[in-house]
Amino acid sequence: MVNCVVNWTNSTGTNGVYKRNKPIVFLSYVTKCQILSVIMPETDDPSTGLFKKYLANNKIFRDREVLRHSYRPQILPHRKPQIDNVASILAPSLRNETPSNILIYGKTGTGKTACVRYVGSELEKASSKMGTICQIVHLNCEVIDTQYRVLAQIAKNLYGMDDVASDKTRTHIPMTGWPTDQVYAELKNQLEAGGGVLVIVLDEIDKLVKKSGDDTLYNLTRINSDLKNSKVSIIGISNDLSFKDFLDPRVLSSLSEEEIVFPPYNAPQLVDILAQRSDAAFMPGAIAEGVIPLCSALAAQEHGDARRALDLLRISGELADRDESTQVKEEHVKQAQAKIETDSMIECIATLPTQSKLILFSMLILEQLGQNIFTSGEVSRIYQDIAPSIELDVLTHRRITDLISELNMLGVINTRVVSRGRYGRTKEMWFDSNTGKIREVVLKDPRLNGLKDLDVKQMEAKWLKTWFR
Numbered sequence: 001m002v003n004c005v006v007n008w009t010n011s012t013g014t015n016g017v018y019k020r021n022k023p024i025v026f027l028s029y030v031t032k033c034q035i036l037s038v039i040m041p042e043t044d045d046p047s048t049g050l051f052k053k054y055l056a057n058n059k060i061f062r063d064r065e066v067l068r069h070s071y072r073p074q075i076l077p078h079r080k081p082q083i084d085n086v087a088s089i090l091a092p093s094l095r096n097e098t099p100s101n102i103l104i105y106g107k108t109g110t111g112k113t114a115c116v117r118y119v120g121s122e123l124e125k126a127s128s129k130m131g132t133i134c135q136i137v138h139l140n141c142e143v144i145d146t147q148y149r150v151l152a153q154i155a156k157n158l159y160g161m162d163d164v165a166s167d168k169t170r171t172h173i174p175m176t177g178w179p180t181d182q183v184y185a186e187l188k189n190q191l192e193a194g195g196g197v198l199v200i201v202l203d204e205i206d207k208l209v210k211k212s213g214d215d216t217l218y219n220l221t222r223i224n225s226d227l228k229n230s231k232v233s234i235i236g237i238s239n240d241l242s243f244k245d246f247l248d249p250r251v252l253s254s255l256s257e258e259e260i261v262f263p264p265y266n267a268p269q270l271v272d273i274l275a276q277r278s279d280a281a282f283m284p285g286a287i288a289e290g291v292i293p294l295c296s297a298l299a300a301q302e303h304g305d306a307r308r309a310l311d312l313l314r315i316s317g318e319l320a321d322r323d324e325s326t327q328v329k330e331e332h333v334k335q336a337q338a339k340i341e342t343d344s345m346i347e348c349i350a351t352l353p354t355q356s357k358l359i360l361f362s363m364l365i366l367e368q369l370g371q372n373i374f375t376s377g378e379v380s381r382i383y384q385d386i387a388p389s390i391e392l393d394v395l396t397h398r399r400i401t402d403l404i405s406e407l408n409m410l411g412v413i414n415t416r417v418v419s420r421g422r423y424g425r426t427k428e429m430w431f432d433s434n435t436g437k438i439r440e441v442v443l444k445d446p447r448l449n450g451l452k453d454l455d456v457k458q459m460e461a462k463w464l465k466t467w468f469r
């Protein structure tokens with residue numbers, strides 16, 4: 001028995017590939033046949049069993065999806081007052097009355113999106129039971145961030161008809177290309193044709209306002225005066241209230257007819273949230289006693305962020321799983337915390353301007369040359385030598401020290417000011433994290449990519465000659 005990969009053309013001229021662990025018994029059917037490769041397997045089992053050990057060692061997770069951001073919990077401990085508040089404001093929609101607009105705010109991970117989605121799905125269930133028309137359209141304005149896209153996306157999601165193109169009774173609004181007035185007019189037609197109440201949730205509303213101003217909100221908060229047969233209400237959600245400064249006062253007062261604040265969770269509240277989710281996520285006994293309190297305490301210290309607490313618990317579980325450990329332990333939580341911190345720092349470095357990345361790269365060169373602590377003068381000299389070679393404007397020493405302070409504030413490097421006697425004071429800096437990863441992300445910048453093959457030793461010889469002559 002041989003394992004063959006065969007290319008053939010049959011009598012009808014159709015080409016095909018046969019790749020199976022079987023003798024070739026159909027040659028009469030094949031008119032032109034070419035054996036590409038023959039592999040002699042050691043056993044009849046074609047799999048090498050690479051994944052077997054990972055599947056066999058399923059001692060930690062029962063269902064890790066329960067800990068992911070995409071999971072929609074049906075039980076939300078410690079959010080009853082906020083859930084009841086949103087529900088009571090939206091309840092008139094079940095009597096075909098227009099609910100007040102709501103502005104919801106609170107720090108990241110405080111359950112705003114989860115609670116509004118939960119209330120929305122309960123509202124739609126209640127309305128379909130009562131036979132009223134009431135719909136929620138939930139838009140993430142981080143992605144849908146222009147007036148055109150907001151209006152077109154609302155129309156697309158209306159009345160459970162995602163595939164508007166196949167609905168002959170409605171005009172399909174393309175996702176680009178029409179004048180905005182026409183999109184708005186068509187949305188109004190569709191609302192009037194459908195009737196009932198539409199609740200539009202603009203999640204991360206600050207992103208929409210900062211990207212495209214307040215035109216969308218101006219139009220949506222006024223749309224009811226153009227509608228006879230239907231009603232619209234808006235829920236704006238944000239963790240960054242500075243967007244209010246970009247709003248016309250009339251738009252702001254209309255949007256914030258009701259305001260609901262989601263406070264941060266404290267450690268005992270996070271313990272309840274994690275405990276409730278972990279029952280479904282982990283095997284019985286898979287979490288050591290101190291793990292949930294430690295995840296909760298660490299997340300409460302940050303901003304009382306349930307997302308951070310859930311991430312810590314999930315990553316701790318993944319690390320324990322990878323270790324082939326039978327239980328998630330506190331040391332896994334500590335490793336998970338370090339991993340999250342490094343990952344978020346790397347993400348932050350990736351978004352820095354090229355000039356700041358080149359300053360970091362200059363520090364990495366000093367490190368490659370055996371230094372652990374660098375002065376701003378040394379960093380400046382290397383920076384000023386390299387910048388022209390990649391056609392970057394050369395910044396002054398003053399500007400470089402500003403960018404170094406910024407890197408310190410972002411937590412990418414540590415700095416301290418030291419006195420050097422009669423030479424005055426100087427700033428010293430050092431890395432305390434994985435510099436390999438920092439180098440990797442810095443070199444991903446297309447303008448710095450050419451530096452990856454820089455011969456540091458050769459440069460050092462040149463620097464020694466010019467600086468210490």
Ligand SMILES: Nc1ncnc2c1ncn2[C@@H]1O[C@H](COP(=O)(O)OP(=O)(O)OP(=O)(O)O)[C@@H](O)[C@H]1O
Nearest residue numbers: 069076077108109110111112113114239273306307
């Ligand atoms: N009370 C709760 N019970 C269970 N899970 C919760 C609770 N609050 C938040 N979560 C979970 O924490 C994560 C973050 O919550 P959510 O996305 O609702 O935060 P948010 O306030 O919208 O944050 P952001 O401002 O960053 O968008 C989600 O996975 C959510 O399911």
Ligand SMILES: [Mg+2]
Nearest residue numbers: 112113114203
């Ligand atoms: Mg959210």
